[in-house]
Amino acid sequence: MWFVGRRTVAPFLVLSALASASCDALEQNAIREVGLASRLAAETPASRQPAPPAPRETMPPIIRGIYVSSYAMGNPVRRAELLALADTTEINAFVVDVKDEDGVRYHSGIPLAMEATHPGSIPVRDLKAVADTLRAHGIHPIARVVVFKDRRLSRVRPQWSIRTPKGEPWRDHQDLTWVSPWERGVWEMNIAIAEEAVRAGFREVQFDYVRFPEQYGSLPLQVHPAADSAGDRTDAIAGFLAAARARIHPLGATITADVFGLSMNESRDVGIGQQWERISATVDGVLPMVYPSHYFPTHLAGIARPNRMPYQTVLHSVGMGVIRNQRLKEAGIQPARIVPWLQAFTATWNDRGFRYGPQQARDQMRAVYDLGLEDWILWHPNSNYGQIAGAFARETAPESRRVVPPGSLAATVDRFDREGAAAERQRLAATAD
Known part of the structure; x- marks a missing residue:
């Protein structure tokens, strides 16, 4: 288990009052001691006073x-059941x-x-x-x-x-x-x-x-x-996330954003303001919802039955996000960490006869690992994970295989670049801090 420790920094109190002649000896000594401590602190090389880690660096490695x-x-x-699940498996985040x-x-x-x-x-x-309870159990x-x-x-x-x-x-x-x-x-x-949530102890x-x-x-x-007359929907969403980051980062926590899985699979904003490059360049982590049941046969080339092809659906959808993030890196932009949302439910509304159990959960996880990623979060609307619990490992451990994504995905991302994704990267690189 990965334990999330709370970081505390003891503040230094620097006194700048001038001692008057009427101060007694004890007060005069205290003022001199504080003044000496202040001068020593000012003269200490910066290398000996490391800055606190950036919020993103405090996230669990997996x-x-x-x-x-x-x-x-x-x-x-229910809380006790879910905590027991985390205590006995690789689950380390709620x-x-x-x-x-x-x-x-x-x-x-x-x-x-x-x-x-x-x-x-x-x-x-x-x-x-x-x-406090989550952190006591080593849960992010x-x-x-x-x-x-x-x-x-x-x-x-x-x-x-x-x-x-x-x-x-x-x-x-x-x-x-x-x-x-x-x-x-x-x-x-x-x-x-x-x-308010961060001050209560949440770290993300x-x-x-x-x-x-x-x-x-x-x-x-x-x-x-x-x-805003000068901006579009993408500007509104990215603007909100940037404003949130400016307020949450000083508190030592990270911000992440849930996005449509298709935001990785289209060049523009999917009609809802979620353009991949803009979001990935703004937040610490991006969570594409790649539930296979939510894809149509027309969304991903060669995947005719997405809900019944969980490995292929996740591999192709998230694979495009991995390639696009790599191109952001090459442009000098730090992209968000990709943490896919995976499906832990049976899609009773469109494929009742195909039950999601441990095998389907493992197939999705394997696709994530084959893309060189380690992270995932499972979604069940009622938080019932008993039907897939057999998919969980005993301990949180690296599983990434770093398999090269299919060549067809790079060709698709090349098309996104021609449709505007490359121009967005260039604009982001030109305006980066």
């Missing part, structure tokens, strides 16, 4: 995680709901966050106790924060909602309203929640639904009153 809903974490029996589509799941000190939450839906009573604590799919915030701050051309609240296929990714008030509330904030809703032809056009 991440093998599971999603844990707030209800599972808030239930003592993604815990801090804020989901229905608001915060703990008692927040942020008034607006509580106003936009159902008061009877707070299963986590003590957020700090959750983080990750706070999941759902951002723009927020019907409750839309209800209490309707002026922040996406509208229709008629001025009515825009609704998705589930009849849910969203808040606009251009609204700075939405940014502020979600970043404040992230800060994972932003989910950090995107625009899909603009299906059957739905009205989306109108964003606060849309």
